[in-house]
Amino acid sequence: xxxxxxxxxxxxxxxxxxxxxxxxxxxxxxVFSLAAALFAFVILPAGDFIIGQEPPEADxxxxxxxxxxAYRAVLYTCVAAHWITLLTAVAVVGTTHINPLxxxxxxxxxxxxxxxxxxxxxxxxxxxxxxxxxxxxxxLCSVGYMHWTYSHLAHHRNVATLKDPAxxxxxxxxxxxxxxxxxxxxxxxxxxxxxxxxxxSIPFLSLQNRRAPQLLMLWWVGVPAGLLTAVGALFGxxxxxxxVAQALTAIFILEDVNYIEHYGLQRSLTRSGRLERTTAKHxxxxxxxxxxxxxxxxxxxxxHHAHASRPYQALQNxxxxxxxxxxxxxxxxxxxxxPLFSHIMDPRAxxxxxxxxxx
Numbered sequence: 001x002x003x004x005x006x007x008x009x010x011x012x013x014x015x016x017x018x019x020x021x022x023x024x025x026x027x028x029x030x031v032f033s034l035a036a037a038l039f040a041f042v043i044l045p046a047g048d049f050i051i052g053q054e055p056p057e058a059d060x061x062x063x064x065x066x067x068x069x070a071y072r073a074v075l076y077t078c079v080a081a082h083w084i085t086l087l088t089a090v091a092v093v094g095t096t097h098i099n100p101l102x103x104x105x106x107x108x109x110x111x112x113x114x115x116x117x118x119x120x121x122x123x124x125x126x127x128x129x130x131x132x133x134x135x136x137x138x139x140l141c142s143v144g145y146m147h148w149t150y151s152h153l154a155h156h157r158n159v160a161t162l163k164d165p166a167x168x169x170x171x172x173x174x175x176x177x178x179x180x181x182x183x184x185x186x187x188x189x190x191x192x193x194x195x196x197x198x199x200x201s202i203p204f205l206s207l208q209n210r211r212a213p214q215l216l217m218l219w220w221v222g223v224p225a226g227l228l229t230a231v232g233a234l235f236g237x238x239x240x241x242x243x244v245a246q247a248l249t250a251i252f253i254l255e256d257v258n259y260i261e262h263y264g265l266q267r268s269l270t271r272s273g274r275l276e277r278t279t280a281k282h283x284x285x286x287x288x289x290x291x292x293x294x295x296x297x298x299x300x301x302x303x304h305h306a307h308a309s310r311p312y313q314a315l316q317n318x319x320x321x322x323x324x325x326x327x328x329x330x331x332x333x334x335x336x337x338x339p340l341f342s343h344i345m346d347p348r349a350x351x352x353x354x355x356x357x358x359x
Contacts, residue, residue, distance in 0.1 A: 082116075227243075265283065280303060
């Protein structure tokens with residue numbers, strides 16, 4: 001059964017910040033402000049260590065598809081919860097005096113919740129339902145990353161190749177990968193939009209053409225910018241700063257996850273000179289129960305890339321796929337230290353490079 005991650009609780013305690021000027025109380029408020037971050041990077045790994053792997057299902061697809069409406073309702077609830085949380089936070093920051101430390105903690109917690117929003121947006125953008133596509137864009141608007149609805153589809157096409165900016169290369173550090181991925185994802189989004197326009201024979205000046213003058217899309221830039229302008233007008237510059245900080249944190253978390261999902265794995269050329277098809281061996285797999293319950297089984301990434309249209313509740317564990325040595329939160333922290341991450345992951349990546357997984 002899927003569960004929601006804890007959302008930051010600090011925004012609901014905003015009135016306490018001004019009333020607690022003492023250092024001890026500020027530190028207590030800071031701990032509260034970090035609730036979601038502590039949940040993501042302390043409680044989740046501890047739960048994975050204690051509980052371990054998900055048990056094998058007899059037929060994971062049957063029951064999952066019978067209750068598809070309930071599983072989809074969880075995604076819709078996350079969309080509403082995220083926007084309520086974010087809007088409440090900027091309102092509190094704009095109307096309440098908050099000490100700097102709790103404010104920083106709040107921004108980091110909101111960014112961690114934003115990391116969860118990417119998993120929800122990811123699931124919705126793979127749907128064929130127009131409503132789901134729209135809700136995915138609504139979520140991504142809150143972090144200024146709306147082009148991801150297109151660039152992620154390019155990622156599926158080019159995954160585990162040098163053409164894909166979101167596939168980390170063997171020996172590449174997180175800090176080298178991240179700017180390449182951010183810029184490359186924007187570029188891929190533009191390319192995918194061009195293809196969409198060309199396929200539909202939409203002229204350049206059509207209202208359906210979302211392209212801005214410098215090859216940026218009007219919707220991608222204008223909607224988040226308009227949102228920040230409205231926040232500034234209603235709640236002031238500090239609330240705008242909070243919005244920007246949580247967006248940057250969420251994007252950092254997204255790219256950290258991207259980094260570990262395909263690190264060092266590469267598709268080979270066939271005898272005909274074409275790239276082999278994407279299979280389960282081109283993504284790192286994880287099956288830790290607690291983290292999977294919160295991030296919509298994203299750790300079963302091998303099956304997702306082998307069957308991109310398969311909904312999260314039906315994703316299967318593939319034991320013979322490349323296996324991460326720990327769950328996502330642990331691997332994300334390890335990635336911050338490139339020598340340690342490389343020491344752990346490089347031998348595993350090289351060991352899997354010659355294996356075949358066709359499931």
